[in-house]
Amino acid sequence: MKYQPINKELFCHNRRNFARQLKASSIAVFHSNDFMPTNADGTMAFRQNSDLFYLSGIDQEESILLLFPDSKDEKMKEVLFVRESNEHILVWEGYKLTKEQAREVSGIQTVFWLQDFKQVLNALMSEAEHVYLNTNEHLRAVIEVETRDARFVKWCREAYPLHKYERSAPIMHYLRAIKSDLEIELIKKACQITELGFRRLLQFIRPGVMEYEIEAEICHEFIRNRSRGPAYSSIIASGANACILHYADNSRECKDGDLLLMDFGAEYANYAADMTRTVPVNGTFTKRQREVYEAVLRVMKAATQMLVPGNSLDQYHAFVGTVMENELIKLDLLNESDVRNQDPAKPLYKKYFMHGTSHFLGLDVHDVGNKYRPFEAGMVFTCEPGIYIREEGIGVRLENDLLVTKNGAVDLMKNIPLEASDIEQLMNKSK
Known part of the structure; x- marks a missing residue:
């Protein structure tokens, strides 16, 4: 990123405030934005999902934040998932965050590779009663493209139909309105x-x-x-x-x-x-x-x-x-x-x-x-x-x-x- 490193306390502070607004035994999940296509194999410049960035500081595609403040396992109260790199990605796209770099940026100590998300989520869902799902509820929003958050909403409700679902957007609108x-x-x-x-x-x-x-x-x-x-x-x-x-x-x-x-x-x-x-x-x-x-x-x-x-x-x-x-x-x-x-x-x-x-x-x-x-x-x-x-x-x-x-x-x-x-x-x- 072109900008200077941001004090991770900003994102730690934001997560603490968000966690206080959740019902007991709640999991909240936030996804990064997609690379949006143009034509042929072209894409627009990447712009991170504002809610994910607000809570984590992660400015990279294919990232997921999972918050479970009432988890019985202290390490699973805040969990970050980032894309695992390899030699091919390094040559064609450049450097991606390592787990240690993701920890340093976000202040989140538990970091997994993206491919581990469903397995980790499944283990935690047995403890959870409520699931907070993220959607774009801006009054002026015209939503014609399905986002990663939207795809997850459909998948999660099908995979776990008996949980109680809540909206993250009202909480995010309330918190983000006041700037630290x-x-x-x-x-x-x-x-x-x-x-x-x-x-x-x-x-x-x-x-x-x-x-x-x-x-x-x-x-x-x-x-x-x-x-x-x-x-x-x-x-x-x-x-x-x-x-x-x-x-x-x-x-x-x-x-x-x-x-x-x-x-x-x-x-x-x-x-x-x-x-x-x-x-x-x-x-x-x-x-x-x-x-x-x-x-x-x-x-x-x-x-x-x-x-x-x-x-x-x-x-x-x-x-x-x-x-x-x-x-x-x-x-x-x-x-x-x-x-x-x-x-x-x-x-x-x-x-x-x-x-x-x-x-x-x-x-x-x-x-x-x-x-x-x-x-x-x-x-x-x-x-x-x-x-x-x-x-x-x-x-x-x-x-x-x-x-x-x-x-x-x-x-x-x-x-x-x-x-x-x-x-x-x-x-x-x-x-």
Whole structure:
């Protein structure tokens, strides 16, 4: 892996917390992700299952974690299974974890080769009453490919039909929503790498540059700083493209007078950063562009003040909607009387600001967490208001990552330029 070794206490801490949530006499099983196919014999780059990584730190395919806190055998309370290597695998794929390396990474002392899994599981199932199975229960998940976890769910229920089955996902969503100090440091590292990428771009962007050239600069800076690359597909949207929320082509020429909306973030040790900045291609905002930019920035600053313990996402988004309405009225995009008489179920501001303001952030860009759970210290959210005026070809979105603390929100991207004047100054520094 490109990233530096992680303190295994992170994963030991996570397993202890998870074990406390289980019913008595319970086994929980977590599988790694598959290598996903492309075409012919091709595969996509491997990305570990977030839950398995959270509990073990193992970043390798064909790995299984088995937790049995009430096992009568102390050595079988935590068991890890990893792929056994051989000369053929070494030549064609490279090094795999040894048992000792797996112990060092995870803090789990009992490590078997993968082929021993069914035999070990069978011996332990006779002691267990409940089995916790892992599934992807993210609200936005569209699941069309069967995962290793899903295949195991079917096999296990057929092989052991008389056990009582439980879901791991609610526990994982609850635990993963609160970041430990070690996790926060990893997210900060991802944010720092993202800052390096953005500062590089401020000296690179100019009329005539292609959106994909900007994307290439991002990848270059990320990888050279130990990131695997972007945590998600970078959005590099110039001109009217900025009004397409999930624009992905990144193929247009950036032209003089355009705004350029860039939504990107580095991944570090599987943890994500998520940032958006909107800049003038020629280095100077027009009067109208700046008006819209400043309006979005005011909404962002107001929203940040609401990311405090006790608030909820529904309350938060309702507040942000009201602030956005006032800004859109000032921009002559909404009429004050129309807003007063609008259908509350169909707020008028949605024409210009149609997405949510914040989402959980962590091992996944849209991280797991219960939207109805009040904010608590240790949660990390994005804050990303935007205004999109299709008829004017103007799209502005600004986004930072924020840690909720008992004393208010801490901006993990506070060092990344955000004020319009700072953006202009840095872009024109070498001109």
